[in-house]
Amino acid sequence: MTxxxxxxxxxxxxxxxxxxxxxxxxxxxxxxxxGESYDxxxxxxxxxxxxxxxxPILVRLSWHDAxxxxxxxxxxxCPNAAxxxxxxxxxxxxxNAGLPDVALGLLKPxxxxxxxxxxxxxxxxxxxxxxxxxxxxxxxxxxRFGRKDAESSADSVESQVGRLPDGDKEIDHLREIxxxxxxxxxxxxxxxxxxxxxxxxxxxxxFDGPWTEEPLKFDNSYFKDMLAKEWTDDKTEKGxxxxxxxxxxxxxxxxxxxxxxxxxxxxxxxxxxxxxAYFADFTTAWVKLQENGCSDLRDSL
Numbered sequence: 001m002t003x004x005x006x007x008x009x010x011x012x013x014x015x016x017x018x019x020x021x022x023x024x025x026x027x028x029x030x031x032x033x034x035g036e037s038y039d040x041x042x043x044x045x046x047x048x049x050x051x052x053x054x055x056p057i058l059v060r061l062s063w064h065d066a067x068x069x070x071x072x073x074x075x076x077x078c079p080n081a082a083x084x085x086x087x088x089x090x091x092x093x094x095x096n097a098g099l100p101d102v103a104l105g106l107l108k109p110x111x112x113x114x115x116x117x118x119x120x121x122x123x124x125x126x127x128x129x130x131x132x133x134x135x136x137x138x139x140x141x142x143x144r145f146g147r148k149d150a151e152s153s154a155d156s157v158e159s160q161v162g163r164l165p166d167g168d169k170e171i172d173h174l175r176e177i178x179x180x181x182x183x184x185x186x187x188x189x190x191x192x193x194x195x196x197x198x199x200x201x202x203x204x205x206x207f208d209g210p211w212t213e214e215p216l217k218f219d220n221s222y223f224k225d226m227l228a229k230e231w232t233d234d235k236t237e238k239g240x241x242x243x244x245x246x247x248x249x250x251x252x253x254x255x256x257x258x259x260x261x262x263x264x265x266x267x268x269x270x271x272x273x274x275x276x277a278y279f280a281d282f283t284t285a286w287v288k289l290q291e292n293g294c295s296d297l298r299d300s301l
Contacts, residue, residue, distance in 0.1 A: 011196065037118045038301050044110050045131040053216055054106050054131035056198030061103040062129030062290060063194070064096050065122060068163045069292035072180025077157040078293025081121035083152035089156025095164045097115035097204040119301055122147035126290050136197055137219030139279040141286060144297035167200075167207055167252035168241060171261045174254060181292055187285035189258055189267035193278055194286075206238040209250035223272035225249060231256060248252075 049055045059222055061083075068077035068090065082090045082178045083100050092102045104111070107128060123145045130141040150156070157163060178188045197218050200207035212221040231243035231251055243251045258264040271278035291297060 003255060013133065037114070041110070041114050041118060041127070042131055044113070045128050046135055048106065048110065048128075049132045050264070051136045053108055054103075055136045055216060055218075057098065057103045057106070058125075058128045058132040059194060059197065061099050061107075062125050064090075064099060064164065065125050066290050066292060067181075068157045069289075070163055070180045071182065074157075074180065076161050076293070077163060079122045079126060079147050079290060080150040080155060081147075081157040082153060084121060085150065085153035085156075086189050087153050089153035090160075091153060091156070092165075093160045095160040098201065116127065119145070120147060121149045121301075129290075133218055136216055136218035139283045141283050142299075144291065144299055145301055146297045147294055165254060167205070167254050169254055170257045171264065182288065183285065185261075185263045186267050186281060187288070189264055189271070190278065190281040190285045191289065192255065192258060193220065193222050193271060193282055195255060196220065200242075200252075202236055202238060206236060206240040207242050207250070207252060208236045208238075208240075209242070209244065209248060211251065211255070212249055213247055220271050220278045221274040222255075226251060226255065226259065226268060227272050 008049060049058065055153060062079070065083060066079035069079075070077055083096055084104060085091050086100050107124070110128075111121070111124065115124060119127070123143075126147065127143045127145075130143050134140050143189035163177070165174060174188055175185075178191075184189070195211040197212075197215055199215050202208040214221065214227060225245070229245040229247070229249070231245060234242050234244040234250070236242060241253060243256060244252075245251075258268050266280075271281070
């Protein structure tokens with residue numbers, strides 16, 4: 001991601017890990033249902049997340065697909081899976097490095113099995129992220145369906161600039177990016193908490209390292225660590241500024257910026273102390289992100 005994840009979500013940082021291979025049972029009880037095909041799809045996604053340890057990059061895929069939405073000076077954008085086209089547009093954005101090849105490569109067997117007969121691309125990416133969050137220990141997020149898939153790269157937004165956040169920017173930048181999407185300060189902090197999973201990859205974002213010591217566990221460690229650990233200035237081999245702790249975890253400028261403004265810090269402190277409160281607020285903000293720019297969504301496939 002170039003800035004936040006995903007949520008807060010650093011747009012140039014990759015929420016992914018090396019991949020390995022499949023097994024699992026249905027742990028997800030999301031409200032949307034579509035019969036046996038839906039249950040089989042969810043089970044296949046759970047298996048993929050567990051065996052390939054790819055939950056973070058699936059979260060990032062959904063975040064970057066939906067996160068281009070804006071209703072400020074820039075208009076339009078929505079989750080439409082435009083990234084699957086790599087001749088131009090969103091599939092070529094630097095912020096999306098690793099998504100058209102790695103993330104979609106991981107999803108390819110499931111895509112070939114279920115798209116388009118059971119589900120569309122954009123809905124699949126949304127559901128995959130929500131299954132991943134649940135499998136990693138996070139909240140059980142309801143997925144609604146009916147997103148319209150892009151037909152070509154021409155259905156992309158014009159640029160990542162002004163739409164996806166940068167990891168080396170401060171509070172004013174976060175508000176400039178997220179306010180036109182309809183997010184409050186509280187929601188910006190809640191979305192930033194998605195950095196509790198995954199890591200930055202030097203070859204994709206120029207940043208390097210995991211935010212937490214258990215990057216495949218979705219909990220409130222991001223907020224706890226932000227407050228409890230000592231962060232020292234660091235610079236990656238690519239020259240990007242970041243912060244590092246003695247344990248090797250990192251924070252970006254956009255992460256620690258949340259402590260500089262009292263309107264943001266109060267939510268960091270709340271979420272560090274109360275994981276249930278974090279999960280509740282994250283769910284609300286995350287569903288808004290995934291549904292921005294969409295209409296006539298339904299509860300079942």
